[in-house]
Amino acid sequence: MTDIRSLLDRDPAVLVLEDGARYEGFAYGARGTTLGEVVFSTGMTGYQETLTDPSYAGQIVLQTAPHIGNTGVNGEDPESRRIWVAGYIVRDPSRVVSNWRADESLDAALERDGIVGISGIDTRAITRRIRSEGSMRGGVFSGADAAKTPEEQLAIVREAPEMTGQNLSAEVSVSETEVTAARGDERLGRVAVIDLGIKQATIENLANRGFDVHVMPYTTTIDDIRAIDPVAFFYSNGPGDPAASSAHVELLRGALRDGLPFFGICFGNQLFGRALGLDTYKLPFGHRGINQPVRDKLTGRVEITAQNHGFAVQAPLDEVFESSEGFGRVEVSHIGLNDDVVEGLRALDIPAFSVQYHPEAAGGPHDSNYLFDRFADMVREHVASKKDAK
Template identity: 45%
Template sequence: MKAFLLLEDGTVFEGNSFGMEGDVVGEVVFNTGMTGYQEVLTDPSYCGQIVCMTYPLIGNYGVNLDDIESVKPQVKGFIVRELCQTPSNWRSIESLNEYLRRNEIIGLEGIDTRELTIILRDKGTMKGTIVTAEKLTEVEEKLDKLKKYTIDNPVLQVTTPEIVHTAGNGLRIALIDYGLKKNIVRSLVRRNCDVTVFPATATAEEILAVNPDGIMLSNGPGDPKDCRFQIDNIKKLIGKRPIFGICLGHQLTALANGADTEKLKYGHRGCNHPVKDVEKDMTYITSQNHGYTILEDSLDKEVMSVSHINMNDGTIEGIRYKNSPLFTVQFHPEASPGPGDTAYLFDEFIEMVKKHKKGA
């Protein structure tokens, strides 16, 4: 069936629907990864967003049970140039079309995804709606609906509703779930950690009550400045245990230390972003998914130092803190999808926790 994408600037793309039919509204963003569409679909950081994949053929290896990053797809809608209807992979259990239909996600294929990406790069991320219909009618009414659309409390929509414990025989790590990807837990478990996942609503007192050796702050969706409770909570945790923050956890920690953030024009989303580790003088290819960045001129240089820099646009990709065992990064060292070049940061976190525990 025909389907349309209407952007808030009035631009219209005509294609065909797949997955579920209907209407959906969200923030339209693009991802530059050549593979990893299943991880993208299930990444909670995409809550409230319609994702356009820039690689032209999507769905060629189907969907499996191993590569999901949360229990269900988190995107509002999914846009591809060409959908593969006959996937071929030994792990595949269903096609992408079947997977999205079963999970009630609206898809759009057959539009010029290059043109859409150029528009979003030139004008910036904007709201949009996918409409399954033979003709696009009542455009003005739909544009009015787009302008009123907001993503309300996305962190609370994706965080775990209860504490989840994964037993291990090593260090005890408290992981605060702002919208975490499962591979963060996997990365800790592979290092023999005992992991307890807490909801984003858990208090500092509740987290410290389990006597963790270290604390991790996960990725997640939305504007970090909307997470006022979480920011105040991080203030209470700083200095109590070694802390490692990823993506949204990186931004919230900076805000808790008096820094400021702003929205990027079109964000960083993909698994091919070059980032320089300043101390190592090495550049790594990283997986990223975020729409906000920390402003360098807002950093308290007595407390914070930039540890990683984005080689495309010079934005901050990592911060180390001088007054406590604490560091954070904007990219995803757990990858999924993407390269594992920066997985060494998990090892650095483990060593920092061990050193702090030995000193305590």
Template identity: 45%
Template sequence: MTKAYLLLADGTVFEGVSIGARGTSIGETVFNTGMTGYQETLTDASYYGQIVTQTYPLVGNYGVNGEDVESRRSWVRGYIVRENCEQPSNFRCAGSLDTFLKEQGVVGLCGIDTRRLTRLLREHGVMNGAITDSLAEKDALLEAINAYSISGAVEAVTVEKPFTEGSENGLRVALLDYGYKVNILRSLVARGCRVTVFPASASPADVLASRPDGIMLSNGPGDPSACGKQIENLREIFRSGAPIFGICLGHQLMALAQGGRTEKLKYGHRGANHPVKDLAHGRTYITSQNHGYAVVDGSIGAEVGAVSHVNLNDGTVEGVRYKNAPVFTVQFHPEASPGPHDSAYLFDEFVALMKERNLQHA
């Protein structure tokens, strides 16, 4: 076993054991409260630039496989667990977590008190840090840690060129990729849609030239206010009159495009156990979430849109329905894999909107 360390921006050091790739990696240190779904977490592009800590104490017990990935690679800057299972057991298991981290070049750390780390992040907020196998140059490393910031995130994770999947005769959906999770694509295809995935840089003209029945705005990483071009494009796409469904970053970008504001949360929402109330139906759903920013309540004009969902833990905005346009967005992940699946009904609502518009234009 090789010693490794987590060094935080305030100088706090956690000593543990190295897993995954060796070396030093700097990122924004966050925590995820999910009990399962570590492979989905590792391949979720929304974690670009971040060191992820799992609060659940045992990780890796069911191994990894070739199916439970949410993108083409892992985007995390580091991975921290209390205990790494070295002998996974599952009928779908095709390898261990440690092997997967090595293959993906992800520097990992295990054997530290993740509960203490999580409490520290909850008290002080997300903090830059570094996983390293040497503290010999601690002062220089601290300087680099404090200088680190996430930039160019969406541009780094988006696809290079458009591609299409799904039924030839299905409803045509344009999926704008800001860092999309594969299960968004799967959820649409499973409902008979023909989905064309566009790079985040795609112009409104290119997107609308595909004659979509509806437009999907994906999740993604980074500060939404830094995505100036995407926000500008969404203003024009909004005016097209096409049904639009946004998730996570897509939700935030649409809010900014319609005059709203976003703010960075103290430690974010990351996990599969967040209660959200659907105000229209009066029901509460348990949701999967992964975001560090939120739409500021009251920042969207009442004549433009209304809050549709709220987080029951802290009251933050979790959804917006826009007026005078078939557009709705949510902060959480209704496509959640491995779960929960409580809010998958939103994909059905999106499909219904597209069918209704097609009938109106028939």
């Protein structure tokens, strides 16, 4: 399958960073203007999963791998209902799609979902700039918009909102509850999942562990949760600043006080930290990719993980501490080996834990998939202890 247009249509495009840096290339995907926080992802594969991850809403994603689009896109691998990135930056887009599962080219999929991208630029130079200067706002201008003056383009970029302070849950969440039935012989009960940007792989993993998965909107209240009588509570990954999601912090505190076992992933880890009384902060350039080493303090094992986050939890790494919100003792359970970032939290006096990375990682790696089993075991033990107490 060859995308003939990619061979013939070389419309100009330019990437403009808020510090004034400019990179001229060629249009890729839809034409027009897009704005967002420019971040880089180090995955060598899994670009379709990256693009359809709702956690990337509001971000212009740069792929550090030089060749993108080789296997096209298909209808089976998306992590959600659409492509969510604000924009896309690649060096060398494949001119030929070569995979028996492909339904269309990546370029065509980007255009279909209105994603403005740019190709043919030095992605290594941009990555090095972000690593040294930190993530920053940027804009991709293509088609007629590429002809705007550099001064006009830079002014547009600098007027765009920064990621700090943004609550993007409303953009990515379902509008009403969606239910996926448990699979297998064992049914553990309902799990209330707050959709802050959930991926389909998370739903599949929970259903495969025996949960009836109720994916609920970001507007869900504690009364809505109680109404379905769940055996557990779950916060998904998602975009935005956890400090701007105080309503979800309070909702989680209510669920924890109700005694619901809790598991949080990525954004859910940050909200769990804030619910426990910890602070969060913005990382210089974040962790994004499928090759991030993390040590599980419980087992001593080092896992290679998939990550996508620009914020992190501030907590003491090597000591047990008390939750200032009354949830008992807490410890950091996982540590990122590149920069000692908190990669997981575990409560010791209530059934609750979280991780900053993605154990569902449909595009791989799968080192951390066991965490869904750990969650299911925790729920079983909690249900059994309640029965024994009666």
